[in-house]
Amino acid sequence: MISRRTLLLAGAAAGASAFAPTALSREPVSRDTLPPDAPVRRLTLSAGEMEAALLGPGKPQTHGFCAYNGTPFLTVRAPRGTRLLVDFENRLPDLTTVHWHGIRVPNFSDGVSPLTQAAIPPGGRFAYNVPLPDPGLYFFHPHCDETGQVGRGLAGLLIVDDPAEARLGFDLEHIIVVKDWRLDAAGRWLPMTSDEGASTAGTFGTVRATNGQPVPPRVEAPAHGDVRLRVLVADSTRVIDLGCDTDDAALIAVDGQACTPMALSALPDEIWRMGPAMRADLHVRMPGPGQELKIYDYRTSEPYLLTTLVAVDRGRRSTAFKPKALPPAKVPLPDMKRPTRFDFLVQTAAGATAIAPPLPADDPLAQALIESACVGSKTFWAVNRNSWGAGADLRLPPPLQRLEDGRSYVLSISNVTKHPHPMHLHGHVFRVLSSSRKTGIPPYLADTVMTEPNETVEIAFRATSGNWVFHCHILEHMDTGLMGWFRVT
Template sequence: MPHRLADPLSRRAVLRAGGVAFAATALGGTGLTAPAAGALKAGLADPAPVTASGDLVEVELVARQRMQRILPEPAAPSPLITYADSFPGPIVRMRKGQRLRATLVNELEEHTSVHWHGIRLPNLEDGVPYLTQPPTRPGERHVYEFTPPDAGSFFFHPHCNTVELLGRGLAGILIVEEPDAPKFDADVVCLVKDWQIDKSGSFGTFITDRGASRAGTFGSVSTVNGAIDPVIEVPANGDIRARFYNIDSTRVVDLRIEGAEAWIVAVDGNPLPPRPLDGWPMGPAMRIDVLFRAPAKAGQSLRLTNVYSAEPKPLATFRAIGPARPNKRFKPRALPAAGIPEPDLKNAPVIPMAFSATAVAQGFDAATIAGLPYADSLCLSEKTFWAINQQSWPEGGHERLPPPLVTLEKGRSYVFELANLTPHLHPIHIHGYTFKVLSSDGRKVVPHHADTVLLEPKERLRVAIKADNPGDWMFHCHIIEHQDTGMMGYIRVA
C-alpha cells in the first residue's frame, strides 16, 4: 500500500530529469556550461540534474522498460529498465538539510520498490518489500520521504528481482552536497557497470547456478555511464572531483587514473583523510570520491583503468577542454567531517557473523515460495548456496518471517566480526547504518566509515556501529546472486 508523510514544507520544487555526468551547480566560476563540460560522447545531451533551491526536492521515478543503445550498430538498442528516460538516471542533487520526496511509479509487469543505499533513514523508508513496506504492485505509486542526515555519494535500486532489474539498469544516483565543502572546477559522476548483452543487443542470463555458487555471473560489456570507453570532458588544468560508483552486480574494480596524481577523499560518501588512489578495490555497491588535476592543455587526456584483472582494462578517458584554469600547484583538499555516531568500543559486545556456503545446497519449489507471507518468487531464489551464521534466506520452515540474525539494544554499541569462510569475495552491506571499519586479521585496514565493505577470502574483519536507528535492517552480500541465494538476513534494533 502506498504511504505518504503529511509534512508540508515552506517551499517546493518538482523536477524530473534523466542522467547527467557533470553538475552544473558545481561549476562555480569556471565559465563552463554543464552540456559542454559534461559531454560523455558525441550526440549525448546533458539533461539538468534534479535540484531545488528550497526546502524540498521532489522527483518522480517511473520504473519501466526503455530502449537504449549500449552496443554500436549493427546491434539493436537494448531493452533497459530505468527510472528515467535514459541510463544513467536520474541523478538527484540536493543540499544537506533538504528533504527528499520521491514518488515511485511502477509501470513494470512485476512489483518493485526503491532501496536507498547507504542512507541512515527511517526504517519505513528503506524500501525492502515484506520487511519495511508492502511491495508496490504494477500500476501503483509509493511515496518515500526523508531528510538525509549525511552528505555523500549515494544511490538507489530495487530490492526484489534485483539481479535482473539492476542488471538491466534500474538504478539512480542521490548526491547530498556538503554545505562547506571545498570548491572544485568540476564534479563528475562515473558509474561503472557491466552488461550481460550478446552481440545483437539482447540480454543474456543474469543468474546461473555456477555463478551463484561461486564468484557470480559476469557481464560481457564494460561501460562507464552506460557508454563503452567514453570520453568525459573536464576543464583544462581544473581540480576535478570524480564520484566513482560500482553499480555492477558482480564485478570488483580497482581504479587508476593514469597520468595524474589522484587522491581518495571519501568512501561510500563518507569523508576520508586524502590518501593516494593506489589499491582500494571496490566491490559491487561501493563508491569512492577521488580528486585529481585535469591535464593542463585542451586536448590532452587521462585514462581511467580497472587494474583488478589479469590485464589492466581501460574504462574511460578524461579529456581537457577550454582555457586552462589558473590553479596553483595541485594539493588534495579534505572534505568536511561527517556526523556519524561514534561507537563506544570499550563497552561494545562482539557479535560473530560467519559467511559460508550452505552445508547442502537447498531447493524450493514455486508452490512453497508462493506460500510465504514475507516474500515471493521475485524476492527469493528457488535455490540456496550461501548462509550467514549457518542460516540461509529463506530459512527452513517458511511459515513466517525468519527470525533476525541478532537483536540489538537501541543506543548500545556493537562490533561485528565478519568472518569469510569461503574462497570468494563478499561485499557486505548493512542497511540503515554507516559502520566504522576497524581491523582485519589478514591485511592492513585504514579505519574509515562505510556502508559496504569488501570481505576477502578467509578474512576476519571487524566493523562497529552505534545501534541508534530502530527497526529491521537487511544485512547481506551485495554480489546479487549471493544475496538472492541465501547470503542475506536482517538485524533488529529495538
C-alpha cells in the same frame, strides 16, 4: 482502522521524528534523521521499461531496459538537510520496491519486502520519506528481483550536496558508473543468473560499459586543474580495482562519507578495491596541456579503461598537488568504550537453514513470507548458518541478532568462502576498524565493506531502531541466501 500506509504517509508529510504504527505495535519505532521543519522537495518517480542502445551507436537496440523516469541512470541532486517525499509508481510488469542505498531513512522507507513493506505490484504506488542528513554520493535501486531489474539497468544516482564543499574549488566533477550488460550480439538479454555463477563469483556481463556505453568517455578538464571523480559500481557482480596513471590522485570519500585523504600510491597495490554498490570519490590533478589522464580498472588481465580526462589549456600553472579534504562527516559514531561484540561467518550453505532463535508466535513478522519473485530458486550461502528464504522455503528467517537503539556494536565479519563478498548494512553508516589482510589503511566510514576470502573485517556502528538487513551486494549471492537481518528496538 487507519491503514499502516496511511499512517506512515501522514507521519512523513508532517516530518515526524518517530513513527509507531498502531497496527504493528510490536514493530520497532521508525526514527527520522531530520527535524520536522526540514525543507521538503517532492519527487515523482516511476520505474518502467524502454529501449536503449547498449551496444553503442548504430548497433541493434535492446528492448526491456529498465530505468527510472525513462532516463538511464537518472541522477537526483538535493542539498544536505532536504527531505525528499517520493511518490513512486511501478510501471514494470513485475513486483518491485525502491531501496535508498546508504541513506539513513526511517525504517518503513527502506524498501525491503517483507520487512518494511509489501512488494509493489505492477501499477501500484508507494510513498517514501527520504531524509538527506549526510552529503555524498548514494544511489537507489529495487530490493526485489534485484539481479534481474538492476541487471537490466534499474538504478539511479542520488547526490547530496554540501554547500561547504563549494569553497574547495574543484574545476570539474565527473561521474563514473561501472555497469556491465549481459547481451548477445543482437542486443538481446541473456539470462541474468546461473547456478554456476550464483554459487561462485557471480554471473558476469558480456559487454563492459562505463556510464551505460561500451566506449569509455573522454572528458575535457583544465590543464593543471583539480577534478573530483565520483565512482559507483552499479554492477550486480563485478569487483574492480580503481586506479589511475598518475601519482597526483587521492581517495577523499568512501560510500559518500568524507575520509582523511589517502594517496592512491600509498594504498595496497596503489588501487582502491570496490565491489557492487560501493562508491568512491577521488581528487586527481590534471597534467599539462594536451596530455591525458586515464582512469582504469586494474583487476582484469589487461587494465580496463573507464574514462580518459583530456587536459585543455586554460592558462593554469603547475603547482604541487595537495589533496582537498571534504568537510568531516556528521553521522552518529559508535562509542568504542563499551561496545557489544558479535562474530559473523560468511559461508557456503548446504541448504536452506535458519538456526537463530525464532520470533514469538504473535510477532507481526513471525508468519511473514518472502515473495518468490524477489529471490532466487536455490540456496548457496549463509550468515552464521542462517540463510534468507529462497526456492520453496520462503519463510522469513528469524533475526540474526536483537540489538538496542542507541547502543554501539562491533561486528567481526569473517569470510570463510573462496570468493569476495561486499557486505552492506542497511540504515547505518559504520566505521571500518580493521582488516586481517589489508594493512596501512586508517579507519574510515562506509555502508558497504569488502571482505576477501579468508579475511576478517571489523566494523562498528551505533544502532538505530528498525528492522535492517545485512547482506552481500553481489546480487546473486543475496538472492541465494546471503542475507540476514537485525531487529533494533
